[in-house]
Amino acid sequence: MQSQSITDQQLWTKVSQDDEKAFRTLFDRYYHYVLVTVVNVTGDQTLAKDAAQEVFFELWKKRQQVNIQSDFKSYLRRSVLNRAFNHIKSRSRFTSDDAIVHQVNTDHSVQKELEKEDLQQIINSAIDGLPERCRMVFTLCRLEDMSHKEIAAKMDISTKTVEHQMTKALKILRQAVAPYISKGMSFMLLLEFLS
Amino acid sequence: MKEDLYISLLYKRLSGQISAEEAADLDAWMGQSADNKQIVKSVKQAWDMGARYTTEVDVDLDSDYAELQSKIKADESANSPKEVKVRKMVPVWRIAAAVLLVLVAGFLIRNQFVSSVNWNEVTATVAKKEAIQLADGTKVWLNEGSSFSYPEQFKGATRTVKLNGEAFFEVARDESTPFIVESSKGMVEVLGTSFNVIDREGEDDLAVQVISGKVGVYFAEGSEELAILIKNEKVVYSSKTKTLKRSIDDSQNAIAWKTKKLRFRDTPLSDAIETIETFYKVHVDLENKELKNCTLNSNFNNLDIQAVLESVSDVFDMELKKQNNFNYELKGGRCNNE
Numbered sequence: 001m002q003s004q005s006i007t008d009q010q011l012w013t014k015v016s017q018d019d020e021k022a023f024r025t026l027f028d029r030y031y032h033y034v035l036v037t038v039v040n041v042t043g044d045q046t047l048a049k050d051a052a053q054e055v056f057f058e059l060w061k062k063r064q065q066v067n068i069q070s071d072f073k074s075y076l077r078r079s080v081l082n083r084a085f086n087h088i089k090s091r092s093r094f095t096s097d098d099a100i101v102h103q104v105n106t107d108h109s110v111q112k113e114l115e116k117e118d119l120q121q122i123i124n125s126a127i128d129g130l131p132e133r134c135r136m137v138f139t140l141c142r143l144e145d146m147s148h149k150e151i152a153a154k155m156d157i158s159t160k161t162v163e164h165q166m167t168k169a170l171k172i173l174r175q176a177v178a179p180y181i182s183k184g185m186s187f188m189l190l191l192e193f194l195s
Numbered sequence: 196m197k198e199d200l201y202i203s204l205l206y207k208r209l210s211g212q213i214s215a216e217e218a219a220d221l222d223a224w225m226g227q228s229a230d231n232k233q234i235v236k237s238v239k240q241a242w243d244m245g246a247r248y249t250t251e252v253d254v255d256l257d258s259d260y261a262e263l264q265s266k267i268k269a270d271e272s273a274n275s276p277k278e279v280k281v282r283k284m285v286p287v288w289r290i291a292a293a294v295l296l297v298l299v300a301g302f303l304i305r306n307q308f309v310s311s312v313n314w315n316e317v318t319a320t321v322a323k324k325e326a327i328q329l330a331d332g333t334k335v336w337l338n339e340g341s342s343f344s345y346p347e348q349f350k351g352a353t354r355t356v357k358l359n360g361e362a363f364f365e366v367a368r369d370e371s372t373p374f375i376v377e378s379s380k381g382m383v384e385v386l387g388t389s390f391n392v393i394d395r396e397g398e399d400d401l402a403v404q405v406i407s408g409k410v411g412v413y414f415a416e417g418s419e420e421l422a423i424l425i426k427n428e429k430v431v432y433s434s435k436t437k438t439l440k441r442s443i444d445d446s447q448n449a450i451a452w453k454t455k456k457l458r459f460r461d462t463p464l465s466d467a468i469e470t471i472e473t474f475y476k477v478h479v480d481l482e483n484k485e486l487k488n489c490t491l492n493s494n495f496n497n498l499d500i501q502a503v504l505e506s507v508s509d510v511f512d513m514e515l516k517k518q519n520n521f522n523y524e525l526k527g528g529r530c531n532n533e
Contacts, residue, residue: 024260032254039250046389046407046426048252053263060267123244129458129494141210142246166210167203173241174202174234181237 008072016063023063027056030073034080041139042084043132051083081144085154119180126176130169133157137165201231202238209242258332262368312350318342319360322452329356332367333374338452340395361393363406363453380434385410390424391449399435404428404449448474457495457503464489464511468525471507475500482526486511489530 006025014022031052038048055076059066068075127135136155140146141162148159155162204221207213213221225231317327319337326334330348337343341360349355355375366374366385374385378394380401390410393402403410405424424430427445432438446458451474459467465487468479477500481487489511495503504523508515513528 027260027263028256031256031259032252035252035254036250039252040248043250044407045252049259053259053266056263057266057270061270119240120244120247123241124248124250125494125496126241127245127248128250129460138245139248142242143248163203163206166206167199169245170206170238170241171199171202173245174237177240177244178233178237181233181240 009068012068012072015060016066018063023060026059026072030076031056033073034076037077038080038084040143041081041136042088043128043135047084047087050087051080054083055080089156119177122176122180123173126173127169130172134165134169134172137162138169141166198234201234205235205238206242209239312346312348314344314346316342316344326365329354329367331369331372331374334365336363336453338362358392358394360395361391361452363389363391363450365389366408381432383410393449399433401432401434402449403430404444406447406450455497459491459493461490461492463487464491464507467491467507471500471503475503477521477523479504480522480524482524483513483528486513486528486530 008026008029011022011026015026034052034055035045035048038051039045042048058079127138130138133155137151140151140154146154148162151157151162152159201221201224204213204217207217208221225235317337319339319341321339323337326336327343327345328334329345331354333354335343335345335356338361341358341362343356343358343360343362345356349372353373353375354369355377357377359379364374364376364385366389376383376385376392378392378401380394380399383390383392383403385408389406389408391402391404391406393400403424405426405428407426409426410424424441427443427447429442429444429449431440431442433440446460446462447454448457448459448470451457451470457470457474459470462470465481468481471477472479491507491510493506493510495506498506500523501517504515504525507513508525508528511525511528511530514526516524516526518524
């Protein structure tokens with residue numbers, strides 16, 4: 001399909017000239033990305049879909065007014081996260097902060113050394129299982145590279161709370177990963193950190 | 196716990212915010228034992244890999260684009276100066292309660308069934324992997340032993356379907372036409388998107404659990420009680436006592452039959468065993484009754500019963516005995532206090 005060779009900027013110019021096909025192409029290119037961005041941070045697929053639909057709706061509606069100079073992808077990312085936060089602010093609650101979730105591996109007989117991909121899976125699962133608020137702080141920090149202040153502002157909490165939640169997340173995650181950090185593994189890890 | 200303090204310092208180091216004094220303190224602690232070094236290694240691993248976290252999201256681009264298109268068109272016609280507007284358009288993504296119809300009795304809905312549309316009926320002898328797709332795009336997954344009726348087309352002021360048994364619904368959004376599930380004991384009106392309904396023959400209860408979005412539950416007779424549920428809320432209506440019991444269940448275990456995932460967070464062991472028994476259709480005997488209230492914190496994704504029970508027996512130092520494919524015993528053991 002020719003859609004691969006045309007740049008985002010070119011597509012956007014066409015969209016601003018009412019080109020629906022170009023709009024569809026942009027949608028196909030970035031809708032899933034935008035969904036994943038929100039789900040990674042919030043764990044909420046419904047919210048992600050609402051935010052994603054809103055972003056594209058507004059893009060089309062304001063196609064003649066909006067001038068996207070920067071990277072299109074980052075524009076979408078910022079927009080969709082902002083919308084997601086707006087939705088969250090208008091809701092009242094997060095679920096309980098108290099849960100601690102352990103990950104269970106299927107093989108107990110042998111202390112296996114896992115491949116890196118498997119370890120990533122374990123961490124991913126552990127992050128899935130974090131209490132809602134804790135998870136959001138962690139993903140905003142590690143995935144969105146937000147500072148304490150930014151996270152505190154977006155989530156309407158204090159920076160102290162941000163620190164507390166990060167410590168909590170690391171504590172839970174390290175428990176998930178600890179059984180697999182054997183001496184042999186750690187040697188490989190040290191090399192990785194050094195490089 | 197002391198460990199918390201040092202993990203907090205480690206976090207400060209990793210995020211570039213540690214003071215010289217704190218750094219010295221941290222290094223000293225690290226040097227104290229191999230265990231401490233291990234802790235640091237695993238925290239670093241978690242920090243590093245945490246940045247590569249990602250989730251899997253399934254999306255149907257065509258279907259979602261179509262939804263987007265209909266919103267755009269609705270908005271365009273609402274704002275078009277040429278058209279004579281009959282109805283004011285409401286923004287379609289506010290997750291707010293729309294105007295709720297208070298239904299006093301079931302027969303109000305039943306009268307709308309006077310229509311010439313064809314009805315389809317589906318019965319599931321085993322849990323269906325694939326969803327039934329309705330005319331409006333709603334998807335329905337049936338659990339075993341359930342039957343479901345729906346019209347080929349939705350006409351009229353509501354989208355009504357009938358259920359006997361258990362099903363999981365993902366309702367297509369259309370705030371102008373409420374989606375209603377009728378069961379023998381009551382009705383569920385959808386304001387949001389996905390929820391699980393259990394209405395079994397021979398049982399007095401109607402159970403509704405919301406997985407995401409918002410749902411309003413009305414009952415056909417007696418209590419007229421209205422409950423609005425949001426994500427993770429569950430309500431059980433007893434047609435015998437005509438009362439409502441609300442609770443929160445964020446384990447999502449109610450739809451384990453569909454997702455194949457079981458989650459336990461601070462769950463009393465006896466409750467967890469009950470859930471496991473229901474899900475795997477086996478009997479598990481807990482020999483040491485003193486362990487009934489020990490808490491279990493585990494996730495089981497797509498595992499077979501042997502793996503699940505081995506893991507549980509591991510957590511509590513128990514011995515697992517398999518009598519046959521349908522009977523297991525967990526012997527001995529102790530609560531672990533962490």
